[in-house]
Each structure stands twice: as structure tokens, then as C-alpha cells.
Amino acid sequence: MIRLPVFLSLALLAWMSTTGQAEVKSGLQVGDYVDAFDVKDCSSGLSKGKTLCYR
Numbered sequence: 001m002i003r004l005p006v007f008l009s010l011a012l013l014a015w016m017s018t019t020g021q022a023e024v025k026s027g028l029q030v031g032d033y034v035d036a037f038d039v040k041d042c043s044s045g046l047s048k049g050k051t052l053c054y055r
Helices: 003-019
Strands: 037-040 051-054
Touching: none
Parallel strands: none
Antiparallel strands: 037 051
């Protein structure tokens, strides 16, 4: 009877250790293409308040 919880605990530990080893990649990677994006200019310059497109 005690063997089942021990087996389940070991199985859970083994599963967690294998799934935790996956490499996490966040954001753009080296060489990835960046799409154009719009920003709102909040400076005090000539384009204040306008939406600008960056590429």
C-alpha cells in the first residue's frame, strides 16, 4: 500500500525533470526579421501626438 504513493512521487519527479529541461526562447532570435510597428510620438517635436511607423 505504501509503494503506490512512493511510485507516483518518483514518476512525478521524473516527469517534471524531463519537461523542465526544455530550452526557453523568448522574443526575437538572432537573424529574425522585425515587422514594421507603429508608435505614438509623445515628444515635444514637430510630430508630437502623431502615429509614426518604424521599420
